Amino acid sequence: MNTTAIYAPGFADPVNDAQQVFRATLEALARPTIAQHVRAAVQPPAPLSATAAALVLALCDEQTPLWLDDALRQNSDVEAWIRFHTGARLVDDASEALxxxxxxxxxxxxxxxLAQGSDEEPHLSATVIIDASDAKPIGSFLVDGPGVNGxxxxxxxxxxxxxxxEIWTANTRRYPRGVDLILAGVDQVTGLPRTTALTSNVQKEMS
Structure with missing residues (x-):
């Protein structure tokens, strides 16, 4: 275990940086698929990306059950860095994570x-943070729903x-239950909340 990596600084300005990332995330979820700038000036252990790390710092604390994929957990420094900076409780079962x-x-x-929440407590559903820094486009979609301009x-x-x-369509039908996604790009975040409907634009273009 690399103690230097574990104690690598989080936010340079913890209060203001966390607030900026938090506000950008709220804006990203309020305006689905529209990327929002974040200040991701953190240096987490690889393969945790800077933007994903900034989201974890801003959104998670000791009350947060957190799940990491196998690639992240293979480097014990990632788990130790997150514990050191947030106190978040890491879980082995993704269904137990917020x-x-x-x-x-x-x-x-x-x-x-994943946790879907309930009609009475929809906030107890999971949010998935996806490192999209090297991601490629996967298709052509039409986006509709609250926060979308037309x-x-x-x-x-x-x-x-x-x-x-197909999976996302089923997720939106569960509203107010359901899972939200946050896509962590390079110094930007994009939100896809459960209220956002996606349809294939390819079929529309061919019809």
Missing amino acids: FCVASSPSTVPPIDD QISWDGRGLPASDFL
């Missing part, structure tokens, strides 16, 4: 298996590619 961190779109746990198109950069549209 936040899940995936180091790539391909390692996102099955959305249907209907916009989106390339789905950062989303899991396999059968995602």
Whole structure:
């Protein structure tokens, strides 16, 4: 275990930086698929990206059950760094987590298996943070729902590619229950809340 990596600084200005990331995340979820700038000036142990790390610092604390994918957990420094800076409790079962961190779109746990909340307590559902810093577009989608100005198109950069549209449609139908996604790009975040509907734009263009 690399103690230097564990004690690597978090936010340079903990209060203001955390507030900036938190506000950007709220704005990203309020304006789905529209990227928002974040100050991700942190240096977490690899393979945890700077933006994903900034989100963890801003959103998680000792009350937060947190799940990390296998790639992140293979480096014990990642877990130790998160514990040192947030006190968050790491869980082995993704279904027990309020936040899940995936180091790539391909390692996102099955959305249907995650905490969905309830009609009375929808806030007890999971939020998935996906490292999208190296992600490629996966298709052409039409985006609709609260916070969307009319209907916009989106390339789905950062989303899991396999059968995602069908899975996401089922997720939106569970509202007010359901899972939210935060895509962590390079110094930016993009939100996809459970209220946002996606449809294939390819079919629309061919019709």
